[in-house]
Amino acid sequence: MFKLEKRPQQSQKWIYLSPFLAVLITMISGGILFAALGENPFEAIRIIFWDPLFDPNFASYSRPQLLVKAGPLILIAIGLSFGFKAGVWNIGAEGQYILGAIFGASVALAFYPMESKFIFPLMIIAGALGGFLWGLIPALLKAKLNTNEILVSLMLVYVAESILASVSQGLLKNPDGYGFPGSRNLQNYESAANVEIIANSGMHWGVLFAFITVIVSYIILTKHIQGFNIQLTGQAPRASKFAGVNPTANIVFCLGISGALAGLAGMFEVSGPSGQITIEFNSGYGFTAIIVAFLGRLHPIGIFLSGLLIALTYIGGELAQLMLGLPGASIQLFQGMLLFFLLATDLFANYKVKIGADN
Amino acid sequence: MYIKSVIAGAIASLGVAAAALAADVKVGFVYVGPVGDYGWTYEHDQGRLAVEEHFGDRVETVYQELVPEGADSERVMTQMALQGADLIFTTSFGYMEPTINVAKKFPDVKFEHATGYMRADNVSTYSARFYEGRAIQGHIAGKMTKTNKVGYIGSFPIPEVVRGINSAFIHARKVNPDVEFNIVWIYTWFDPAKEADAATALIEQGCDVVLQHTDSTAPQAAAEKAGGVITFGQASDMAMFKPMPRVSSIIDDWAPYYIARTQAVLDGTWTSTDTWDGIGPGMVGIGEITSAVPADVKAEALAMKDAIASGDYHPFTGPINKQDGSVWLAAGETADDGTLLGMNFYVEGIKGDVPQ
Amino acid sequence: MDFSSINPALLIASLMVSATPILLAAIGEAVVEKSGVLNLGVEGMMIVGAVVGFIVAVNTDTPLLGFVCAAIISGIFSIIFGMLTQYLKSNQVATGLGLTLVGLGLSALLGRPYEGMKSPTLKALEIPFFSDIPVLGKMLFSHDLMIYFSIFLVTSVWWFLKYTHAGMVLRAVGENHDAAHALGYKVVRVRMLAIMFGGATSGLGGAYISLARVPQWTEGMTAGAGWIALAIVVFASWRPWRVLFGAYIFGGVTVLQLNLQAAGASIPVEYLSMSPYLITIVVLVIISSRGNQGAPASLGRPFHASS
Secondary structure (H helix, E strand, O other), X not given: OEEEEEOOOOOHHHHHHHHHHHHHHHHHHHHHHHHHOOOOHHHHHHHHHOHHHHOOOOHHHHHHHHHHHHHHHHHHHHHHHHHHHHOOOOOOHHHHHHHHHHHHHHHHHHHOOOOOOOHHHHHHHHHHHHHHHHHHHHHHHHHHHOOOHHHHHHHHHHHHHHHHHHHHHOOOOOOOOOOOOOOOOHHHOHHHXXXXXXXXXXXXXXXXXXXXXXXXXXXHHHHOHHHHHHHHHHHOHHHHHHOOOOHHHHHHHHHHXXXXXXXXXXXXXXXXXXXXXXXXXXXXXXXXXHHHHHHOOOOHHHHHHXXXXXXXXXXXXXXXXXXXXXXXXXXXXXXXXXXXXXXXXXXXXXXXXXXXXXX | OHHHHHHHHHHHHHOOHHHHHHOOEEEEEEOOOOHHHOOHHHHHHHHHHHHHHXXXXXXXXXXXXXXXXXXXXXXXXXXXXXXXXXXXXXXOHHHHHHHHHHHHHOOOOEEEEEOOOOOEOOEEEEEEOHHHHHHHHHHHHHHHOOOOEEEEEEOOOOHHHHHHHHHHHHHHHHHOOOOEEEEEEOOOOXXXXXXXXXXXXXXXXXXXXXXXXXXXXXXXXXXXXHOOOEEEEOOOOOHHHOOOOEEEEEEEOOHHHHHHHHHHHHHOOOOOOEEEEOOOOOOEEEEXXXXXXXXXXXXXXXXXXXXXXXXXXXXOEOOEEEOOOOEEEOOOOEOOHHHHHOOOOOEOOOOOOOOO | OOHHHOOXXXXXXXXXXXXXXXHHHHHHHHHHHHOXXXXXXXXXXXXXXXXXXXXXXXXHOOXXXXXXXXXXXXXXXHHHHHHHHHHOOOOHHHHHHHHHHHHHHHHHHHHHHHOOOOOOOOOEOOOOOHHHOOOHHHXXXXXXXHHHHHHHHHHHHHXXXXXXXXXXXHHHXXXXXXXXXXXXXXXXXXXXXXXXXXXXXXXXXXXXXXXXXXXXXXXXXXXXXXXHHHHHHHHOOOOHHHHHHHHHHHOOHHHHHHHHHHOOOOOOHHHHHHHHHHHHHHHHHHHHXXXXXXXXXXXXXXXXXXX
């Protein structure tokens, strides 16, 4: 048998090494999986990881799409990383994302068809506010009553989905939509459309926000006292109290900021790539962002890179569906495996593994 | 950069790309359900297979199933176009705006959107007059129900679905003045669990006929389990539930249309059109009426089918009043296509409201 | 509006059918959480059970064998979660979510050739004499085997947790794993067994969806039932009989709504469908305001034997 010995400190080497190891193992087991499905594993892996970036036919389109997919993932994952560092488990980002989109779209639709350059900034504020308020519910319950934030935030995802279904069939439904559920398309409403900043680059306002968030959170975590407080609360809750960290403020900060960022992501999505509020508007970014946050080691730069990687598996996965007829589900499986292998290889960062000796 | 693309090209040429070079025309299909739904998507895929068989090596087809209606569908269409598709069929109402958006970016690619109403120079629309088949179903339902309660599983309250409800109801009432329709909306095209629950709920309410405007066979299975309930195949024959509960069906036959449109692209004669065909041209088929239906009812149903096919009879022929009692069609008057395409009201006698 | 057409006996009977998958999954998860482990992978284990049960039942034409295999395979599937969280000390939240992702993906791959097929279904067991009782007979005594089994399972779990030594150990491990460890109980082994039990019952629940309730296989057909099961465990404050109660109340929300709609009532669907989650939050708040009574104290916390 093997024995684990807890390291006094996380191994820096393994923290950075294990994501790469996990990606490698995932590729190998993915290859085996594709071979089992009767596909050429090298071709499948190439289509998923190489073609979206370098294929002469697709790359010009899929490289920008990479940013479109990575933007919301990074934005949400950065928010989550604050909480995860402090031991505050917000797994309801999906719900906060939905609320942000609903708030943002509601502002736009309230002004429709007026054109004004103030509408879009107002939508940004509304989107962040929507997510923030939705994140505030588990935050306050946790801070005041010590209610389990994992369960509350998760339950609120399903409440948010019901609200989404309700508004797409009622309040926000497109009056010219022939009864089909869904709001007006914001892409066709100039003042509310989240357009590409540079044409055909995929770089819309949400992606820009995601990049800025990466930089700002890097500064907060490394240079600012709040960053220190967060890390301390996560690593040594008792010590943090002595250090004068206000636990309530800390929880509210973590959940509030992740709610606001998820809400922003939802707002940018509904006014950009998606264009409208529909029953199935949310596509799991809030949950996938949890993988992104872990894969990125809860570090802003890491999250930036892992967001791009996960986006690549989405785009490449769609390509594989089209080119090889691989079922879309294989990509879900792929992402799940990636997370599993990462969690497994994390062992090396936290523990020393001794084989054989059993004292 | 150059070396990279040479390498990539070399690798690619070993794979599927090799096959792509051989065909003259590449046709893409975007599906909302799985090809194995034995309903809506299944029939579109049968159409795709017919295209492959008809043209052989001259045409290559690609498809993607279970594509959500929204931002993802736009990317799927774009990737198909980039992959070299010359003609793309998008087969669900919710793909309407994405189709128009992508078509703008690829003026040389032809698009065909099913059941929608937005067209462009390179976007055609096509649909079938399913309501003609619904009239025959309504007739059989009205004759066969013993409880005088007919259940109807609606997907979305869009004109196409409302039209089907009206057509079935008018013809059920014609032969059975006591018949009532119980309508349940489930807001999905394809969700077997929800469809089964809806069918079960309707059966428990006393409905002994269940009509569906959703794509799976789950309501058929629920009816079979309950026993003594009749259903109709929707979009596809659903023949595995013969002779009971499935007593007949509406079959969407897209093959002739898909072949004709692919031919038009091959010949360079493709133009943007609006097609709405029914039983006559063969786009709507009526599946075998089984032995569970009495011979006289079957004969009447077939007579109605012939009358509709020849154009002698229009399922929406006055006098028909709207739900509120106001006159819609005077005696002998038939509905115009414009009204039918935007139909958002029930006819007189149906209870409840079209969800707004 | 005319509700007289709703037959209460039939309604309750079909509520029981639609609640059973959730009940099966929830009773297993209750045991897992009682042992101090939070497994968010219920949805993934359910869908694996659904696909395995369906494949086996179609190929052998024996639905019962489908259920057995679903329980076994989902139990084995849950070992992944157990290995990662118990031996490799991974984070339970992330691992559970990963399990759901993998389960959804894996099941879709396995089930692809089976889409649209018909499956053999369980026959209703008409219990002699009892099923002939008016109203009650139709409501309670004309179900299939799995419904009775699910109630039997709830009874067994209640008895196990309350009256057996092993049940006491399991609760002790969930309350305070360090103390339990100090007393010489095998914390990790107890938890592994609990996790596998949870996997097996979730598998049964999933198979009930694909073999009895729908009965068909489609990708993603559990449609969030696993998450409702998680909510119900909390709603029930981890007590077996309350799990049964909660599952029957909330598991039937869709059926109730469709019945109301079919009877001509226009009930806003969304308010009904969000109610289980809202009420669960309220229950959570009540539990925590009383100082977390009833909640396993070690829930979700990693255990590392330090001695």
